[in-house]
Amino acid sequence: MNRVYPRCKTCGLEVAKLDIKDNAGILVGVAWLHSSAKQPDHDVEPVFTQRAPKCDFCSQPEALWGYLVTGENAPKRQWYSSDHFDTPWAACTTCSGLIEAGKWGALVQRCARLIQELHRVPVPTDARAALYKHHQDFKNRMVGDRLPVTD
Known part of the structure; x- marks a missing residue:
C-alpha cells in the first residue's frame, strides 16, 4: 500500500x-x-x-497493518469527525490485535489513554462514546482481511 x-x-x-x-x-x-x-x-x-503511517486509531508510529473500508462514509484518519472519510486505515500491531480479536471497548480505552497522554487533557465520556461509535462505523465498513503496510 x-x-x-x-x-x-x-x-x-x-x-x-x-x-x-x-x-x-x-x-x-x-x-x-x-x-x-x-x-x-x-x-x-x-x-x-x-x-510509514502512524496508526489511524491511536496515532502511535509504525503502523504495520492496513484495513480496506468501503462505502460513501467510510472512516478516515480523524477520530473526531465522522463527516470526512477515506480508505484504507492503518493500524499498529497493538490496535490491529484488538481489532482482530473484536475487543472494541479495549481499543477505545487504548486510544483514549494515548490521546490523553499526547494532548495532556482528559478524554470525557462523550468523546469516548464518539470513539466507540466511530470504531463501530469502521468495523461495519471493513472489507477483507488486514493487509501488511508496505513501502
Whole structure:
C-alpha cells in the first residue's frame, strides 16, 4: 500500500483536509488544519510525503497493518469527525490485535489513554462514546482481511 501523507511544510506536523460545504452539501472549498490539538501560529502549507503511517486509531508510529473500508462514509484518519472519510486505515500491531480479536471497548480505552497522554487533557465520556461509535462505523465498513503496510 503506497500512501501519501499530508504534512505541514513549515513545522512538519500532520495535517488534515477539511471539506467546506454549503447548506445544500455542495463542496465550496477546502481547508487544511494541523491535526494537533495545539494549533501552531502559522497557516498550513501542505506537502505530501511517502512514509510509514502512524496508526489511524491511536496515532502511535509504525503502523504495520492496513484495513480496506468501503462505502460513501467510510472512516478516515480523524477520530473526531465522522463527516470526512477515506480508505484504507492503518493500524499498529497493538490496535490491529484488538481489532482482530473484536475487543472494541479495549481499543477505545487504548486510544483514549494515548490521546490523553499526547494532548495532556482528559478524554470525557462523550468523546469516548464518539470513539466507540466511530470504531463501530469502521468495523461495519471493513472489507477483507488486514493487509501488511508496505513501502
